[in-house]
Amino acid sequence: MAVTDSTVQISPGSIHNGPSFRLSLTRPEQLAKLPPCQANCPGNGDIRGWVGIIAQREKLGLTLAEAYEKAWNAIVARNPFPATMGRVCPHPCEAGCNRNKKDGAVAINALERFVGDFALAERLPLPRDTAATYPESIGVIGSGPAGLSFAYQMARRGYPVTVYEKHAKPGGMLTYGIPEFRLPEMVIDAEIERILDAGVRLQLNTAVGREISVKELYDRHALVFLGIGAQKSHLLKIPGENGPGVWTGTTYLGLLNSGQPTELGRRVVVVGGGNTAIDAARAARRQGAEVTILYRRTRNEMPAIASEIDDALEENVRMEYLAAPVEILRKESILCGVRVQEMTLGEPDATGRRSPVPIADAVYEIPADAVIAAISQEPDWEGLEPIEEDGKRPRECRDAWLGTNLLAGGDVLGLGIASLAIGHGRMAAEAAHARLRGLPAPQPEERQPLSDVAIRTDYYASFPPASPPRRPAEERLANPDEEITGTLEEEQFQKETSRCFSCGLCFGCQHCLMYCNPRGYTRVIEPRHGAYFALDLDRCEGCGKCIELCPCGFLGPAADCCDAVR
Numbered sequence: 001m002a003v004t005d006s007t008v009q010i011s012p013g014s015i016h017n018g019p020s021f022r023l024s025l026t027r028p029e030q031l032a033k034l035p036p037c038q039a040n041c042p043g044n045g046d047i048r049g050w051v052g053i054i055a056q057r058e059k060l061g062l063t064l065a066e067a068y069e070k071a072w073n074a075i076v077a078r079n080p081f082p083a084t085m086g087r088v089c090p091h092p093c094e095a096g097c098n099r100n101k102k103d104g105a106v107a108i109n110a111l112e113r114f115v116g117d118f119a120l121a122e123r124l125p126l127p128r129d130t131a132a133t134y135p136e137s138i139g140v141i142g143s144g145p146a147g148l149s150f151a152y153q154m155a156r157r158g159y160p161v162t163v164y165e166k167h168a169k170p171g172g173m174l175t176y177g178i179p180e181f182r183l184p185e186m187v188i189d190a191e192i193e194r195i196l197d198a199g200v201r202l203q204l205n206t207a208v209g210r211e212i213s214v215k216e217l218y219d220r221h222a223l224v225f226l227g228i229g230a231q232k233s234h235l236l237k238i239p240g241e242n243g244p245g246v247w248t249g250t251t252y253l254g255l256l257n258s259g260q261p262t263e264l265g266r267r268v269v270v271v272g273g274g275n276t277a278i279d280a281a282r283a284a285r286r287q288g289a290e291v292t293i294l295y296r297r298t299r300n301e302m303p304a305i306a307s308e309i310d311d312a313l314e315e316n317v318r319m320e321y322l323a324a325p326v327e328i329l330r331k332e333s334i335l336c337g338v339r340v341q342e343m344t345l346g347e348p349d350a351t352g353r354r355s356p357v358p359i360a361d362a363v364y365e366i367p368a369d370a371v372i373a374a375i376s377q378e379p380d381w382e383g384l385e386p387i388e389e390d391g392k393r394p395r396e397c398r399d400a401w402l403g404t405n406l407l408a409g410g411d412v413l414g415l416g417i418a419s420l421a422i423g424h425g426r427m428a429a430e431a432a433h434a435r436l437r438g439l440p441a442p443q444p445e446e447r448q449p450l451s452d453v454a455i456r457t458d459y460y461a462s463f464p465p466a467s468p469p470r471r472p473a474e475e476r477l478a479n480p481d482e483e484i485t486g487t488l489e490e491e492q493f494q495k496e497t498s499r500c501f502s503c504g505l506c507f508g509c510q511h512c513l514m515y516c517n518p519r520g521y522t523r524v525i526e527p528r529h530g531a532y533f534a535l536d537l538d539r540c541e542g543c544g545k546c547i548e549l550c551p552c553g554f555l556g557p558a559a560d561c562c563d564a565v566r
């Protein structure tokens with residue numbers, strides 16, 4: 001260490017590989033930071049919280065059973081569908097995880113699935129926040145993840161909630177879109193059942209705007225949540241498409257998921273590059289068809305979940321990129337092929353993606369017995385025109401409120417993923433509860449996520465992430481409805497939780513306690529998650545050693561201590 005005047009220079013890597021500090025009377029501050037996994041989760045899941053409870057259970061004096069229960073309560077405070085999300089979420093949380101800088105992200109999605117499956121096996125109920133009951137009745141249009149998330153969050157706060165669903169089963173695209181081999185019916189059904197058990201009333205086969213008018217809904221309920229998703233699909237608007245053999249992706253998957261007949265024939269062409277296209281193609285492969293996907297851009301621009309595209313390729317779905325259908329070919333009304341235009345990529349469009357441009361005279365034909373159009377979906381406003389006219393239109397909605405008594409969330413605001421819909425539902429419920437009870441409106445998160453620069457990665461033992469079992473492609477095609485991926489073993493689960501750095505929150509490593517010479521830190525009598533040691537600044541001599549040694553970035557220079565240079 002070099003000493004200059006009253007300044008202590010701690011050289012980089014002298015103790016750990018973290019940042020260096022130029023310290024002069026650097027007083028620490030215990031401050032929880034936003035971990036990047038949470039910042040990246042569209043549902044804002046408190047991953048560090050529920051993973052940490054399991055990993056630190058011994059320090060917290062919890063039995064394993066107590067830790068599981070606490071972790072369960074922490075997870076469902078934001079997401080009542082962990083077994084479902086643990087299967088279908090493309091887990092952007094993991095892309096943000098600071099552990100990527102060491103030996104691979106914490107396997108958050110697999111951990112979430114384990115907790116979800118554990119809760120289903122143990123029949124853990126969803127908790128209520130309070131014994132209070134409020135008089136304001138709440139109506140919800142649509143029982144997809146957005147509507148059910150909102151409904152649950154209102155019910156747990158003590159409101160009477162009724163969900164109106166036009167279909168015979170609840171769950172929206174989780175029930176009618178995503179196929180069995182990715183999300184078993186019994187999993188989504190059981191997670192929905194648990195929401196209903198938490199006090200949500202469900203009225204099936206009730207399309208708002210048809211079986212019940214919008215006016216009647218407003219008369220019945222103090223507040224209404226609009227969670228109708230984007231259920232209307234389009235055909236391709238090309239010659240020859242009107243006739244047998246042409247399906248939309250959502251119709252095909254909907255029939256398949258309802259156990260209804262879906263005879264496609266031997267050769268199937270799927271048009272599109274989103275999740276619906278990939279799911280339809282993989283489902284058709286499982287029906288024994290040879291499947292070709294036509295996509296007008298390249299793989300780089302495909303909006304589908306990347307791992308699902310890989311799975312489709314493994315299952316021998318053929319991809320033809322830079323290819324757009326221009327005509328459905330028929331022989332005496334029987335579909336026999338598709339005329340395809342070759343494309344190239346031109347200038348970026350409004351979304352920033354390069355636009356596909358036709359190449360002159362580059363047209364070819366491919367044989368087909370069926371065509372599945374999976375190109376886009378939008379909200380179906382039939383019968384809901386009074387809502388569409390009430391205040392702002394959904395795509396202009398910046399917060400949860402659409403009108404005076406109307407909130408919205410999920411795909412109706414723009415196509416997204418399920419965890420975003422769940423997050424919208426929760427945030428709308430927080431806004432609704434605040435308004436109904438005269439509380440301050442919830443504020444958006446303003447903290448920046450804690451970067452890996454603040455983590456002493458060499459403190460943590462190195463070992464690779466847990467990986468759940470997966471069936472090889474041949475086995476998947478031979479067992480069409482069997483799930484592809486399995487759940488972690490309990491031992492793997494527990495070990496994986498210990499990989500979390502606990503970015504930005506104390507996990508009780510004791511460095512500060514052990515290395516503070518003037519004994520600035522003392523154990524708290526009843527430790528809680530994130531609160532193991534109390535700091536007495538009257539004893540602090542300002543050496544800054546504890547900040548330097550804290551592996552997870554929880555300790556930092558106090559805001560009023562301006563000499564520290566980070």
Ligand SMILES: Cc1cc2nc3c(=O)[nH]c(=O)nc-3n(C[C@H](O)[C@H](O)[C@H](O)COP(=O)(O)OP(=O)(O)OC[C@H]3O[C@@H](n4cnc5c(N)ncnc54)[C@H](O)[C@@H]3O)c2cc1C
Pocket residue numbers: 088089090141142143144145146147164165166167170171172173174177178206207208209227228229230231250253275276277279305380384409410411412415416417418419421
């Ligand atoms: C094939 C497919 C695969 C997907 N795969 C994934 C995936 O792997 N991972 C992922 O995270 N996301 C995936 N998604 C996206 C995800 O399913 C959606 O983002 C999510 O379901 C949107 O939730 P939502 O509640 O807004 O709408 P929806 O799930 O569409 O639910 C809307 C509900 O409202 C009901 N409704 C509509 N109008 C009325 C009315 N007038 N009256 C009463 N009820 C009405 C509908 O019947 C439906 O039940 C996929 C989507 C599709 C189509």
Ligand code: SF4
Pocket residue numbers: 040041042043044045047079085086089090091092093094108109112419
């Ligand atoms: S919902 Fe998705 S993004 Fe959020 S924690 Fe779960 S896997 Fe990660």
Ligand code: SF4
Pocket residue numbers: 035036037038047048096097098099106108499500501502503
């Ligand atoms: S190490 Fe843990 S807290 Fe940090 S980003 Fe990853 S999961 Fe989140």
Ligand code: SF4
Pocket residue numbers: 505506507508509510511512513532533546549550551552554555
């Ligand atoms: S050094 Fe360890 S015990 Fe001290 S605040 Fe940081 S994580 Fe907590």
